[in-house]
Amino acid sequence: MFFQIIDILGTIAFAISGALVAMNKRMDAFGVLIIAFVTAVGGGTLRDVMIGLEPVSWMRNMTYVYVITASAVFAVIFRKRISYLRTSLFLFDTIGIALYTVVGIETGLVAGLHPIICIALGTMTACFGGVIRDMLCNEIPVIFRKEIYATACILGGLTYFLLLQFLEERNYLFIIAGLVVITVRLLAVKFKISLPSLYKKED
Amino acid sequence: MFFQIIDILGTIAFAISGALVAMNKRMDAFGVLIIAFVTAVGGGTLRDVMIGLEPVSWMRNMTYVYVITASAVFAVIFRKRISYLRTSLFLFDTIGIALYTVVGIETGLVAGLHPIICIALGTMTACFGGVIRDMLCNEIPVIFRKEIYATACILGGLTYFLLLQFLEERNYLFIIAGLVVITVRLLAVKFKISLPSLYKKED
Amino acid sequence: MFFQIIDILGTIAFAISGALVAMNKRMDAFGVLIIAFVTAVGGGTLRDVMIGLEPVSWMRNMTYVYVITASAVFAVIFRKRISYLRTSLFLFDTIGIALYTVVGIETGLVAGLHPIICIALGTMTACFGGVIRDMLCNEIPVIFRKEIYATACILGGLTYFLLLQFLEERNYLFIIAGLVVITVRLLAVKFKISLPSLYKKED
Structure with a gap:
């Protein structure tokens, strides 16, 4: 339940962030809805397709469809005032990637995959909705350039598998891994830490 | 047969439209063929992959390969005169999205999915070939911005499931749904109706 | 073993080529790693997903993960000197597409698909990692415009199925097909042969 x-x-946070990007690209209502959807479920869809869990999860549970549609409508109606919600959205988003990371790891474990693949699946679940959103909006994906976003997911995943040596209770591990993701992301944003660009200077 | x-x-219409876009982007013969293919089968491929129908349909029926290749060759040979065919192509394309919508809905029903998911699959089948074409050509997908294209598919799908309450004969329903798609699209183009852009003004 | x-x-060659493109796009370490991965395994992943071989191959064999990660790190460390390796990389890359083509054909044969589909799968395996790399980097895929790259793979595949009429020993066929891919690619680069652009002049 929790x-x-x-x-x-x-x-909700992912869907609203997608809708905002789509509106800034001057898309119409259909475009806004699709980008909201893709941002919210794209990562999980890619994960499910790659490990063979089909039909993909949002086709089996209508809650996602309703929540994402409502979020997109909300974003459209309140588009001029949504900057007041910026902090809340950032927190939802941060909690969202933590949870999506954990869901991806769990999915990989159930499929019997190697820990490194599980961490990759967690990171994919959390981050690739945004990557597909940026591809559809004709941008280089923002997480490849600016933020410690994927890195937070990877560190959360590593924590999970390191602690797995000592702890047996998976639920605790998931909570700890999620808290690591959240902490790394909040600290990175607060102290404006980002990975350095690896620009290759021409000889 | 019909x-x-x-x-x-x-x-044919989808393949030719893809080939024309690719030629305008100055692609070579291989690029033109691939974009023709992707435009014609991309939506159905995405649908099949997401619900787990693999190998995807164009790998099981060689008709698609032959028809698309012939269409691409035709488009290349007659590229300077193809504007005379503009109206025919538009009609094929409109009939094409109507049929693809119906095929997508049917595929979802056979897989036992929720009506909303079936409508999404119909729209995906009809529209996402064009979306992938535009992504490969480095454009923001045109259906997210300009035309009542996806909306026609969605309205056709809604009609199908509304009438399902009253009619039992699926074949009639498919024909009616297809006609709704065609009518909405033709009216939208004739009267230059499009969804408004939801551009988010900066505060 | 061979x-x-x-x-x-x-x-290795594909991963390094991906990492170099990503660094030129000023991506951070995470972006470089992901683009290296996508370039190396993207084509095979697309192939596996479309024919229903899941989990996709790089999730079942950790060698890929280690080799790609090491290649990306190598490319980052030696990014200023890598131009000395240009010829070696080009040779690896050419051998790589030959082998990937053969692997894709073999995968299609095992799945019982039509020869034309097998050739398409071989070409996809060899070329679509680069296509996805270019999409993520917001470029029109280079193989649609410039090089006889996919064409080499297609010719190799055709050779395979033509000789299949006369020879029974598959291993020889694979080697011959691979050599055709390598030869066509080397000759095309040496003599600067490329497919003509099919630019559609406006009437």
Whole structure:
């Protein structure tokens, strides 16, 4: 129940962030809805397709469809005032990537995959909705350039598998891994830490 | 038989439209062929992959390969005169999205999915070939910005499921839904109706 | 064993080429790693997903993860000197597409697909990692415009199925097909042959 509420909050944050990007690109209502959807479920869809869990999860649970549609409508109606919600959205988004990371790791474990692949699946679940959003909006994906976003997911995943040596109770591990993701992301934003660009100077 | 002919006409229209876009982007013969293919089968491929119908449909029926290749060759040879065919191509394309919408809905029903998901699959089948074409050509997908294209598919899908309450004969329903898609699209183009852009003004 | 070594050399070349493109786009370490990965395994992933071989191959064999990560790190460290390796990289890359083409054809044959589909799968395996790399980097895929790259793969595939009429021993066929890919690519680069652009002049 607790996890489900956080999952929905994360979905809302991703859907609204997608809708805002789409509106800034002057898309019409259909475009805004699709980008909201893709941002919220794109990562999980890619994960499910790659490991063979089909139909993909949002086709089996209508909650996502309703929540994302409502979030997109909300973003459209309140588009001029949504900057007041910026902090809340950032928090939802941060909680969202933490939860999506954990969901991705869990999915990989259930499929019997190697820990490194599980961490990759967690990061993919959390980050690739935004990557597909940016591809559709004709931008180089922002997470490849600016923010410690994926890195937070990877560190959360590493923590999970390191602690797995000592702890047996998975639920605790998931909570700890999620808290690592959230902490790294908040600290990175607060102290404006980002990975350096690896620009290759021409000889 | 009747459906198959329309399916092939739709495939031809999609393949030619893809080839024309690729030539305008100064692609070579291989690029033109690939973009023709992607435009014609991209939506159905995405649908099949997401619900787990693999190998995807164009790998199981060689008709698509032959029809698309022939269409691409035709578009290349007659590239300077193809503007005379503009109206025919527009009609094929419109019939094509109507049929693709119906095929997508049917595929979702067979897989036992929720009506909303079926409508999404119909729209995806009809529209996402063009979306992938535009992504490969480094453009923001045109259907997110300009035309009542996806909206026609969605309205056709809604009509299908509304009438399903009253009618039992699926074939009639498919024909009616297809006609709704065609009518909405033709009216939208004739009267230059499009969805408004939801541009978010900066505060 | 021989094939495995070539497979790894090809993977290294693809991963390094991806990392170099990503660094030129000023991506950070995470972006460089992801683009290296996508370039090396993107084509095979697309192939596996479309024919229903899941989890996709790089999730089942950790060698790819290690080799690609090491290649990306190598490319980052030696990014200023890598131009000395240009010829070696070009050779690895050419051997890589030859092997990837053969692997894709073999995968299609095992899945019982039509020869034309097998050739398409071989070409996809060899070329679509680069296509996805270019999409993520916001470029029109280079293979649609400039080089006889996909064409070499297609010719190799055709050779395979033509000789299949006369020869029974698949291993020889694979080697011959691979050599055709390599020869066509080397000759095309040496004599600067490329497919003509099919630019559609406006009437």
